[in-house]
Amino acid sequence: MSEKNALEAEKAALRSELDETKARAEEEAERLRSEAINAWDLGKEAFLKSSEFGALCAKKALGYFKVGFSGCLAQFRTNGYSEEEHPASFLDVKKALMDMADEEEAEEEDEEEEEEDKADAIPRAPPSPSCI
Structure with a gap:
């Protein structure tokens, strides 16, 4: 026990x-x-x-753009759009990408000019009445 x-x-x-x-x-x-x-x-x-993340995002965005662009081209061709009859520069992927970059730069320049114009604008007092 x-x-x-x-x-x-x-x-x-x-x-x-x-x-x-x-x-x-x-x-x-x-x-x-x-x-x-x-x-x-x-x-x-x-x-x-990190810049690595930015590069990955840019690569992914470019892939989506390319697929979407190819889809648009396919729709144009399916609907009878002839590139020979109606040449359009926007149908060139590389040129479209370059144009997009140029447009962004132009927009940035316009925004900078607007900001400078606002800074240069001096508030003025309303004219005083000369005869009452």
């Missing part, structure tokens, strides 16, 4: 030690998860600000 009690006591001690070890392991796992999430967030922010 005493042997059985000793085994039960040892079993209870081992179970208690196992529970403590499990609790410490869970705490450590949670701490590591939290650190990993923080590291991921910091890395993600740095990546979003």
